[in-house]
Amino acid sequence: MTMEIRYKIAEAARMAGVSASTLRLWESQGLIEPIRTESGQRLYDAAHVERLKTISWLRHEKGLNPAAIRENLKTEPEPEAVDDDAVEDADIGEIPIGKKIRRLRREAGKTLDAVAQAVGVSVSTLSTFERTSQGLSFKALHELVAHFGTTLAVLSGQEDRHAGESLIRSGEWSTWPPSSTGVTVQILSEGKNQMECHRFVLAPGASSEGAYQHPGEEFLHVLAGGLEIILDGDQFFELGPGDSFYFESRRPHSWRNAVDGETVLIWVNTPPTF
Known part of the structure; x- marks a missing residue:
């Protein structure tokens, strides 16, 4: 919970x-x-x-x-209908994740208002996300995907890309569909794995915009810039280049870019949560 x-x-x-x-x-x-x-x-x-x-x-x-x-x-009007078959055929970098979320919501027979209340966002924010795949905080995106009992990896087809091994050359990373402002998430290992490995690039001012929690464990390593991690709402950790951090995901955690420039880090979750 x-x-x-x-x-x-x-x-x-x-x-x-x-x-x-x-x-x-x-x-x-x-x-x-x-x-x-x-x-x-x-x-x-x-x-x-x-x-x-x-x-x-x-x-x-x-x-x-x-x-x-x-x-x-x-109130916020329901978006226009879309071709869900076309959504399924899109490449990972072009997947309109918001439209897939809308399809899940409709299949579950849930209204915009019901899902918005469950996730903790406004109806207009959720409606905009379903149309544009943008406008949600990192925290809200995490909780929205979890609300439907799935992960972003599943919705994007990332888990189906490789079996047994995954080799991704430097600079050839696939990227999550953009949603949160200033947060770029690049995929370092594709397939249905026990670990979820990502490269985060955070623009100045980028943050999770709130705390979230989930089962599992997390490890991160800062390559450049600086990151502030807050655990349990009152424990603050400042990380700089070369620093690593490990914690249990069940602890409420939030984060933000702690420098004026760009922050780059490696982030590993197990089990997969996105």
């Missing part, structure tokens, strides 16, 4: 790309209703953060006023 992480107003504002005073304004306008502690402190969970990002996008990119934003947040 995933542990619910709650953020104070300053952290939620940073993740949404706005100021704390803007969050208070949106609250007064009825756009967001944070969790209140007994002392009156505002707290925001993952669903709140996704809603804040949507509000920010509607306000600044679409130019909507508060009334229009409230109306827009109420």
Whole structure:
């Protein structure tokens, strides 16, 4: 079971790309209703953060006023139908993973609202992802795939590529379909294996955007740049070039690029979780 992480107003504002005073304004306008502690402190969970990002996008990119934003947040139309057979035939770098997720949702008889609530994102964010395969945080993507009892490797056909061995030459890595901003995941070993080996390239500011957890164990090795890992919400580890780190995946963990430049690292999970 995933542990619910709650953020104070300053952290939620940073993740949404706005100021704390803007969050208070949106609250007064009825756009967001944070969790209140007994002392009156505002707290925001993952669903709140996704809603804040949507509000920010509607306000600044679409130019909507508060009334229009409230109306827009109420519902999101279902995307147009797509040819699922064409989806299956796509190469790994071109797979519209969002459309495959939509097909899984429809096959399960679930609504956008039901899945969005289960994963902790807004309906509009999930709908956009199903159409474009973009816009989800790394954390949300992990939980969305797990919600349907599958992995990204299965959906992309990665597990079917090789049997017994996998040789991938330098620079010839396949790449996950892009979703999270600033996070590029390159596949170092294909096939149905006990270990999942990836090369992460993180742009400045890139992060998991929240903590997540799952069964298994993880190992990572930083090649360039710097990475901050947070375990259990209160244990901080700063890693630089040449540093390695191992931990149990059941512990809630989040991460971010800790330098102004690009961070590159090797990340291994066992058993496969994506």
